[in-house]
Amino acid sequence: DSNAGPDKTLTCLITTLSLSGSSTTPGVTYLWTASNGGHIVSGANTATPLVDAPGPYTLSVTAGNGCSATDFALVTRDTRIITDLSVIKTVRDPYPVIGTNVVFTITATNSGPCNATGVNVTDILPAGYTFVSANPSTGTWNQSIWTIGNLDSGTSVGLTLTAVASVTGTAINTVTITGAETDPVPGNNSSSVVVNASEGADLSIEKTVNVSSA
Numbered sequence: 614d615s616n617a618g619p620d621k622t623l624t625c626l627i628t629t630l631s632l633s634g635s636s637t638t639p640g641v642t643y644l645w646t647a648s649n650g651g652h653i654v655s656g657a658n659t660a661t662p663l664v665d666a667p668g669p670y671t672l673s674v675t676a677g678n679g680c681s682a683t684d685f686a687l688v689t690r691d692t693r694i695i696t697d698l699s700v701i702k703t704v705r706d707p708y709p710v711i712g713t714n715v716v717f718t719i720t721a722t723n724s725g726p727c728n729a730t731g732v733n734v735t736d737i738l739p740a741g742y743t744f745v746s747a748n749p750s751t752g753t754w755n756q757s758i759w760t761i762g763n764l765d766s767g768t769s770v771g772l773t774l775t776a777v778a779s780v781t782g783t784a785i786n787t788v789t790i791t792g793a794e795t796d797p798v799p800g801n802n803s804s805s806v807v808v809n810a811s812e813g814a815d816l817s818i819e820k821t822v823n824v825s826s827a
Contacts, residue, residue: 614638615674617686623667624691625727632686634660634672644673651688664688696766697724699801700734700790704808709778711810714745717774719759721790725766731793734759734772741780741810748773764792778810 618633634643645657651668664670667690675681698721705716719736723729737757738744747754749772752761759772778784787805796802 615672615682615684617670617672617684620687622689622691625694629654629663629665631661631663632670636674638676640677641674646671694727694794696727696729696792696794696796697798698729698732698790698792698796699724700788700804702788702804702806704806707808709808709810711778711781711812715776715778715808719772719774719788720769721761721764722769723764723766727794728766729764729792729794732761732764734761734788734790736774736788738776739784739786741784742776742778745775745777781810781812784808
């Protein structure tokens with residue numbers, strides 16, 4: 614007899630898999646064939662070939678007396694691509710003096726399980742803060758958008774953004790991350806920091822001399 618085993622599924626994490634053929638007849642030979650897009654990487658003459666494409670796979674089992682039997686297994690591909698993107702923003706000094714540089718750090722992470730594409734981080738500075746520079750570890754920065762592009766599962770990238778505070782008071786700076794794939798955890802797609810700028814200390818020194826007459 615011929616048993617091609619259960620149907621199986623390829624995913625973004627499982628890009629190759631082994632089929633599970635078997636036979637209760639001893640001493641048989643195995644021959645797998647693929648059709649309609651299926652592809653056998655190796656082991657077509659074994660019970661458990663390695664495949665990497667969706668499609669039907671037919672197992673032919675031949676006994677020593679020449680009798681044969683066939684069975685098939687279907688391999689499908691799960692086209693749902695899921696990524697968990699997150700972003701964290703921090704500020705080096707949350708109490709800057711106006712007229713001085715304020716340095717922000719942005720960290721973008723893909724916790725997977727799939728690789729992410731079309732990843733962008735948007736950071737619009739609050740009123741009273743003037744852009745100075747942006748230094749990404751990857752990708753490009755243009756007019757408040759950090760274009761990362763591809764971000765593999767389990768990786769993080771960073772950007773340092775420098776601005777100048779020109780007004781006093783409290784300001785909230787929020788950054789957001791987006792990607793082309795489904796993200797089932799939207800709660801970590803944004804991050805905010807609070808900055809309290811001041812005029813700084815107004816220090817002065819006065820020296821006097823007291824001259825007494827004899």
